[in-house]
């Protein structure tokens with residue numbers, strides 16, 4: 542018989558995590574981290590126990606996006622206590638090693654695996670993994686060491702980015718992780734004076750993905766200055782404006798995972 546493949550689940554810290562959801566994109570800068578963070582806090586607002594794992598070792602963004610309650614991570618018994626914000630557990634390479642990393646692919650996978658499996662996640666309904674951008678080796682390895690429940694793909698409406706989404710869906714397909722939804726981020730802009738929606742990059746991309754890939758859950762998020770501003774200040778948008786339309790859309794997203 543084939544030897545059982547060692548997975549992170551064997552080490553125990555993920556034993557009490559009910560669902561592991563990857564938030565992925567094929568390109569950087571499309572709003573993947575913004576989406577992951579707001580999705581996580583929306584889930585938490587809906588009553589779930591949530592953790593966020595920032596899996597971007599080269600460019601960790603969680604330390605900027607969310608201001609944690611604690612100043613530094615605590616190590617005990619070979620485990621790391623995650624930081625917290627409003628009850629959401631947080632882990633990022635940026636908390637452990639604030640210097641940015643210069644490493645090769647296989648090393649990155651090791652570091653990630655170690656960080657994931659030494660963090661004392663405790664009982665969680667959802668662990669949201671903010672994946673590194675792209676569909677390369679690191680992403681594949683990560684989806685093999687962790688039993689992911691679902692993937693949410695983030696993109697922007699420009700055509701090139703959509704070609705990449707298909708790549709992302711195919712990659713998750715290969716490792717048996719269902720892509721449960723697509724987020725078309727920065728899809729439109731609401732003029733502050735007229736409240737009219739302007740689809741700066743054109744309309745209809747989302748519909749095409751729904752039709753071609755049978756993705757029933759597709760979400761459009763507007764370009765919103767405050768969404769960006771809030772992130773830069775360490776306060777997730779959905780925490781600052783829990784009853785806004787944008788927060789509602791993140792809650793819809795939360796209900797889909």
Ligand code: ADP
Nearest residue numbers: 569570571572573574575727763764765769772
């Ligand atoms: P990624 O994780 O894909 O690299 P980020 O989430 O870091 O992308 O977002 C890239 C930049 O775009 C950040 O400055 C972020 O605040 C901004 N941003 C993301 N989504 C939106 C949005 N819907 N409206 C305005 N700015 C956004």
